Amino acid sequence: MTPVMIRPAGSMGPSKLADILAAANARLDWLPQLYSSAEEIKLIGDMIDAGWVRVAFVDDVIVGWIGRKGTEIHALCLRPDMQGKGVARALMNDAKRNAKKLGLWSYQANDRATRFYEKAGFVAVQHTDGAGNDAHLPDMRFEWHKETE
Numbered sequence: 082m083t084p085v086m087i088r089p090a091g092s093m094g095p096s097k098l099a100d101i102l103a104a105a106n107a108r109l110d111w112l113p114q115l116y117s118s119a120e121e122i123k124l125i126g127d128m129i130d131a132g133w134v135r136v137a138f139v140d141d142v143i144v145g146w147i148g149r150k151g152t153e154i155h156a157l158c159l160r161p162d163m164q165g166k167g168v169a170r171a172l173m174n175d176a177k178r179n180a181k182k183l184g185l186w187s188y189q190a191n192d193r194a195t196r197f198y199e200k201a202g203f204v205a206v207q208h209t210d211g212a213g214n215d216a217h218l219p220d221m222r223f224e225w226h227k228e229t230e
Contacts, residue, residue, distance in 0.1 A: 083140050085171040090134035095125035098146050102158045111190045115215050128155065135175060137168050147172040154185040173201050182226045189219040198223045
């Protein structure tokens with residue numbers, strides 16, 4: 082596969098990133114649709130405007146993105162056809178590059194994400210019944226800490 086290039090979203094419009102989010106979420110039959118596409122575009126646009134979003138490209142085509150504010154990862158999305166090809170790993174390694182720690186929430190039902198985060202060095206530190214998230218689905222908190230040398 083061609084190398085993954087990662088760049089800040091900059092002034093990129095959010096609609097292509099929202100399309101990736103919608104396609105990824107559509108494959109999760111247990112995940113309810115919480116927001117309209119207009120609301121998702123607005124949320125992603127706000128993250129881009131705040132400088133939280135970095136985008137993965139393969140052959141100058143957008144294939145995924147990550148939204149991170151400080152040490153908290155708020156979103157990691159890939160085109161479904163790009164899963165298992167190193168794109169998420171490249172985005173996560175980019176996020177880790179200048180970080181001492183990172184944290185994120187993931188749904189307990191998302192087995193593929195759980196395997197990915199654990200393989201990426203994240204540890205599950207908390208499990209909840211979902212009362213604190215918009216979908217009201219059981220979730221889990223993952224944290225990663227850079228190893229000291």
